[in-house]
Amino acid sequence: MLANSYFLAAGDWYACLGGLASLRQERMLTPLPLHHMNALACSVMAMLLTGGCLIPLDWFHPR
Structure with missing residues (x-):
C-alpha cells in the first residue's frame, strides 16, 4: 500500500522538475490509463497540485 504522502x-516532484518537463500549461494530455503508476502518481497529482486539468485519451479501439 502506498500512503497519500507518497502521491x-x-x-510535487513532477510539478517542480523544470526544464523540458516544466508544467507551463494548464492542461496535460496522457495516453496512459489512470491505473498506470506514471499517470496516477505523477500526472494526476501534478495537475491537482498546480490547478491544471488532465485529459486522458480513450482506450485502444481495434477498429
Missing part, C-alpha cells in the same frame, strides 16, 4: 510527494 503528494510524487506529484
Whole structure:
C-alpha cells in the first residue's frame, strides 16, 4: 500500500522538475490509463497540485 504522502510527494516532484518537463500549461494530455503508476502518481497529482486539468485519451479501439 502506498500512503497519500507518497502521491503528494510524487506529484510535487513532477510539478517542480523544470526544464523540458516544466508544467507551463494548464492542461496535460496522457495516453496512459489512470491505473498506470506514471499517470496516477505523477500526472494526476501534478495537475491537482498546480490547478491544471488532465485529459486522458480513450482506450485502444481495434477498429
